[in-house]
Amino acid sequence: MTQALFADFLDASVRNATPLLLAALGETVAERSGVINVGLEGTIIAGCLAGLVAAGAVGPEAGLLASGLAGVLIAGIFAFVAIALAADQIITGTAITMLGLGLTGTLYRVVYGDAGAALTAPTLAPIGIPGLEQIPVVGHALFRQPLPTYLAALLVPTVWWWLYRTHSGLALRATGENPAAARASGIAPGPLQAIAVLFGGLCGGLAGGTLVLAQVGTFAEGMSSGRGFVAIAIVALGRWHPVGAAIAALFFGMASALQFVFQTLSLNVPYQLFLALPYLLTLLALVFASGRYRAPAALGARTSRSE
């Protein structure tokens, strides 16, 4: 593989990894508080549509902001039903995904009509860091990317600091391990979990915005393509740690970028293999990571009012 090809491969890897990392960071926080949000897919697709609409109306940066807000909104519904009403998290999450997909598909048609022809959005241009972007091989990949990539990179140490260097982070982690213990220490698990979930929604929405505004440039029904579920797998692979999530996300980004490499090398492999590759790799990785990773002890448990 030539140096130029490898550089392009890295560039594509980082690009693919960005939305996955954003979503995975948010989900890491949520799962650390004990809530598994399979409705993440719904927040992503909501971010996609909101990003398109706001970018068309105002501009790409506004689009990114709007996508985050849309994610918060969808996650808010999930938080209300799964936390406040203490419903089963898996069923609620599935409903939220169905809601997100159906709602965005419907709204898209309602607003833009049946034509749905390549409605393009103004996109976020790559921002280069002078000097660093000239580094051979990794320069472009790491230092010449659109805004969301830098955002994701900054979010990793931010989330780490939040979880491990603040009281709220400690309380959040305790809630995910033993809500009764948290309660006995004067912590209210419910509101904390809600904040974690809303943060997850914000990140999921941003991930969707990234897809539209920094990659594809347009919207299509169902364009999230299961990335929400890949993000959930990334969280598990990353051992529920923000740095782990970053590594796992990059790994997945590389897997997707392989398609590009193979095509350039004119290797004739059905493209479905590449579409399926991240999911296959997730399964394999979960198998090899088994036994040694510990999920938060109270992950998925219904929130209860009393002991």
Add this chain to the structure above:
Amino acid sequence: MVIPSGTNRSVTARALRLSLSAIRRTYGAVTALDGASLKVAVGEVHALLGENGAGKTTLMKIAFGLDQPDEGAIAIDGEACTFRSPRDAMKRGIGMVQQHFALVDAMTVAENVALGAGGPFDLGRTVAVIEEISRASGLPLDPAARVRDLTVGAQQRLEIIKALARRSTTLILDEPTAVLSPGESAELLAWTRRFADGGGTVILIAHKLREVLSVADRITVMRRGRTVLTGLASEVTESSLADAMLGASSSQPESATAPRAAHSIENTPVISLTGVSVRDSMGVKRLHEATLTVSRGEILGVAAVEGAGHSELLRVMAGRLAPSDGTLVAPAEVGFVPEDRHRDAVVLEATLTENVALRGAKSRRGVIAWNAVRKTTASLMRTRDVRSDNADALMRTLSGGNQQKLVVGRELLGAPAALIVENPTRGLDIRATSEVHAALRAARDDGTAIVVYSSDLDEVLALADRIIVVAAGRVAAVAADRDSVGRAMLEAQ
């Protein structure tokens, strides 16, 4: 003011620290507290006594803000207060160590102490604070240790240090000695004495009279959600306390009248273990080369503190756990009444009939004859006096005592060769307790080999024909008297 030590202290000169008046609390149809009161003075060790279900824990949960009363008043240092959450109580200097520890296993001691505390987040400072408190109070603890690696006694010390770190001056300890060996219990009780002498206040919830009388200044007895007796520890006797706890017209403690040597123990072994060892999931040996026999028609009592390895021993005998080494000879079907009924013995969301059908579920084939099972259940309910509407009621609707009676009855169906029971009367009222004890004795008289473990040493002594002690994973036979057993339980701790 010079405060003399010992239990002969005058309390008139001391200010009232905590006052609970006329507290009423109902949960649906159940009245947990019916006008209970408690007055605790500064600097005293106050024992709160009562049988299981008397309302002691409920009352203290209200004092700690974990629950709110329907009626009644709380006052701290003379000021009326309402506690909406533990945070409010902690602000007033009240700390509580519950029976089931509220600790996060995956985190370290320091993180657990830092949880919920105010001020800037600085684990280094928390470690320093822990070391300081540990030294000053005489409670050894390693701030860097992970909770899941700590012994039960150490975890309890952590709970106390947590409360002290929150500047608690009043400590509520709920059945603290239940998980400790007699030696550790004595140490803890002596510590509470020193803490009170230093100006702190301790409320000790217990149901073991002898222990608390040795350190308490004053005593309050509760029964059926009410306060029935309160006074100086120096002015009560064990029998007056027992009367108050059980009711004035209570009969003699059953242990005195239970016929012990009335039957002869046949020497036919039913269960025999030779060199049986058990390793846990981490590979650590929990039971070391146990060798023992249980014969037809006898009750073997097992005495141990939590974590001693008796849990594994019981499950090996019951056939629910495979030994890592050694030989086990046991009947194909052994009855088992585990201590966590809701988790291991019953399905709350299923009907009584379905729960009875669980017995032998593994070997059922084809279609289940539900009518026959229903009949069996109904007759079981009659003979064991299980109070419920009918055999199709959900298990969830039964009281704890009735659930347990049904479980014991189910396990004794078909007169099995052996039965293992673990804390069979925990949480049960006196009536249900004596009914379960009678059922066990009757089964023994019919020839069943029974193994009984109870964390209540008196229960073991009352029921058993002979006793073994499990200490640090090793089994030893002991004479059936309190002192021998107590000493043996301490071995290798």
Add this chain to the structure above:
Amino acid sequence: MKFRRIVRPLFELSLAGVLAVVVLALLLWASGYPIERSLSALWSGAFGSWSIIASGTIVRATPLLFTGLAVAVAFRAGILNIGAEGQLLTGAVAATAVAMTVSPTIGQFGAVLALAGGVLAGGAWAGIAALLRLRFGVLEVISTIMLNVIALNLTGALVRGPLQEATHTFPQSAMLTSAFRLPRLIPGTRLHAGVALAVVCAIAMAWFLRATASGFRLRMTGANPRAAFSAGGIDVARVSVTAFIASGAIAGLGGAVEVTGVTYALYENLSPGYGYTAIAVALLARLNPSSAIGAALIFGALESGASAMQRDAQVPAGMVGVVEACVILVLLASEWVGARAGSVRSFLWGGPPRTAVQAEVADS
């Protein structure tokens, strides 16, 4: 007792149907569509005539019933099988493969063989997740979703490759010959034998759970695996794996039925999310196989009416997906209301549904 067993589910199902219509009306109003025209289009698309009921609603409900049963039996055993979608697809693939390789001289037995292929394939696909769960502790929520996507892409690759029709123009298989097609129950309609098979499965599963020892063991394992082991001596691992595979087999049968009874060919978008709607079906049915028939019909009616609604009133078909999601959310919310209302709840909803996730968490 029997009265309550029939009346309560019927009441709940009717309530859900009404709820769906109300939610739909609200959505239509909010999006500015003509409510009356849309709803009447929905109704006529679902129940307009006997032939529509037969060829539309019931036929649409059939794969939902198969996958709904699959999800229900898995959830009852404490298994979070979100993979009915992929299991259905692999079943469809297997049925098609059988139809393409076995000689048509086999006669009508060919259809049976194709269905058998679907059962085996669906079971095997679920078996992968079951094995991962058993041997490696992989959460089946994640693994089954992964397998769904893999199955989709597998199907896509196959219909553009080895299973593609002879002219190699379209991404679909060749049409199934009559030997492999399911017979029609009512000539002139699309009502095929698979419908009867689905109903039989539902009744059989209800009987299995209620009356047999195996079914009892399955239910107890899902309700409380620790007590099932300790008090009943039940081999929880074995029961779970068997239930998981059986769940996949039923979904696979559903896929095979779709191919041999409705589409007569395999293509990538065979399933518009049946496996996910199945969760709604199972939840609505309170995990009872007999109630699943009614629940599947409600969703079948919604989806059948949706196409008519799109055609006659230009309402996007995705609206129905939103309605389904809202129905689930409202049902979940009503559980909370019901829990607060005490006795009203016991009358309306009975006990809480299996919290499969709790069993899962307890085991990890």
